[in-house]
Amino acid sequence: LDLTTADTWDDIVSLVGEAASSAEPGAWISGRGWHQEKWSEPPDPMVEGQPVHDGLSAVSPANPVILTHASGHASFVNARALELAGIDADTPNPPGGEIVHDAAGRPTGVLRETAQRLARAAFAEEEASLSEAEREARAREQVRLANEELLRKGVTSFQDAGSGFGTVDLLRTLADEGALPVRLYVMLQGGMATLEGRLDEYYMVGYGGDRLTVRSIKQVADGALGSHGAWLLEPYADMPASIGLPTTPPEEIERIARLAIERGYQLNTHAIGDRANREVLDLYGRTFADHAEMSDLRWRIEHAQHVNPADIPRFAELGVIASMQGVHACSDGPWIILRLGPGRARSGAYVWRDLIRAGVIVTNGTDVPVEDADPLASFHCTVTRVIEGGETFFEEQAMTREEALRSYTWANAYAAFEEDLKGTLEVGKLADITVLSRDILTIPADEILETVVDYTIIGGRTEYSRGS
CATH class of the missing domain: 3.20.20.140 (Metal-dependent hydrolases)
Structure with missing residues (x-):
């Protein structure tokens, strides 16, 4: 799930609920891009400025959920994911990480830094269920899509x-x-x-x-x-x-x-x-x-x-x-x-x-x-x-x-x-060239964001051409 455009925590809960409604029971739901400081209103309830997992868990009771912060340095998980990761009120913080708790000592669902690994280890079990050929095909497609976007x-x-x-x-x-x-x-x-x-x-x-x-x-x-x-x-x-x-x-x-x-x-x-x-x-x-x-x-x-x-x-x-x-x-x-x-x-x-x-x-x-x-x-x-x-x-x-x-x-x-x-x-260097629609060194600053890429040339070969 792309969480970068979510305006509130409730928006994210809705996105997860929609995904859970069509997911197989037990299948992981993952997403990335949330940032509590960019929401138009704070979550309610919240602990240390971040939500608690109750609302998320209610819409995804049969599916573990892991949602990575935009920075990559925290993740939010639901009750099912906490259970699979073996995290409860007595789980100690790992070195270099923190499991956030509410006033009653209950994990809120926020895992900071290395504490994310506890949930990711459980998440990785789904990846392990794929065959070697399926994993390679997925990785190749990821590389292809990344190159296309770049x-x-x-x-x-x-x-x-x-x-x-x-x-x-x-x-x-x-x-x-x-x-x-x-x-x-x-x-x-x-x-x-x-x-x-x-x-x-x-x-x-x-x-x-x-x-x-x-x-x-x-x-x-x-x-x-x-x-x-x-x-x-x-x-x-x-x-x-x-x-x-x-x-x-x-x-x-x-x-x-x-x-x-x-x-x-x-x-x-x-x-x-x-x-x-x-x-x-x-x-x-x-x-x-x-x-x-x-x-x-x-x-x-x-x-x-x-x-x-x-x-x-x-x-x-x-x-x-x-x-x-x-x-x-x-x-x-x-x-x-x-x-x-x-x-x-x-x-x-x-x-x-x-x-x-x-x-x-x-x-x-x-x-x-x-x-x-x-x-x-x-x-x-x-x-x-x-x-x-x-x-x-x-x-x-x-x-x-x-x-x-x-x-x-x-x-x-x-x-x-x-x-x-x-x-x-310069002569003798690799012919890697990006051609832009405007001269970003001279145009008004507010027009820089209106500039687009016309051509991307690598080694003298045009790898991207706008409109083609």
Whole structure:
């Protein structure tokens, strides 16, 4: 179910009820895209600003339901899913996660961060019931549809922030078959036990005619601001008892950092809160100091959404790339001050200008499926910071249009060690070109969102043409 356009919690309950009315008893109902801060009215009843599962459970008594937050950092489940996951009032919080309870100690249905895995393990049993051929066919169709959407939106290269070895195996097969039109830069995900013995065999650069590169590892230090999971130095303004939480212990990320640097892998770590960003910068710094002979590492912090001002120059000092997503500032702008308060929001939230001024390389993207894959929406936010209602969200942090274009092209290529092949239109580079209906460097800002993609060209071949 697509929950991105739901206006209220009641709308979501209705969508699930409709799905349950035609679903086989016992079949899972899944969806993604809800965000409590974007609803026109708060749910009733609610706990910590989020609904409780009673209404959802009433319309889906025979079907387990799992609904993922827009950020991916929380899920909402019904009573049947709680039962299958073995979650009750006495279930302890897993490391790096939280099972939200009401005043009586009853699980509300909200599972934050790693607590989602309890329900996803039960959900995965349905996938396991499929034959190997059915699973591969489903995965191939997912890749085909993703490529189709990316090409339609002018994307010629895509950086996949976390996939397993099985996914890489499929992508390598598709590359061999010539079925990967969009170039992929894939980050491997997993813990030490998963990664340690397999990194050498999966390292690849420019495989299949520059269609597939695997040379980086993804780790996750904390959650998201929307779900109160981002790890902060000081408590949330709207939840004073919480500073969020580390989803992976910093010492575990540091062990993987040492593995990465010794195997020649780039490390890209998700960090949203200012505490998480500081911890990651600290462990990167220690790793670099212990391997001073290594250079041009280009390690990244993914998102870097809320950074303490004291840590901004450290990105440049360490050579760490701020891998950011412009569109998040406009999506989050209407509610971010509620989370952080006006002072912290102004000094540390989505501070692109401060980072650039400090000499930091700032990249751009959409974080799909958290946001739509459309680069033009992110470009528009990057240069305007215009949020819902027409207000601006600390517009002094906006980029110029040239900076925004560079963040989306050359900077992304640099962050993937591909600036000799991509990022600028030069003789000798790959002929990857997006042709737009308007000149986004000169048109009025409010016309940027009216711009459409005319052609998407990859390797000199037109992969998408509007109207054809």
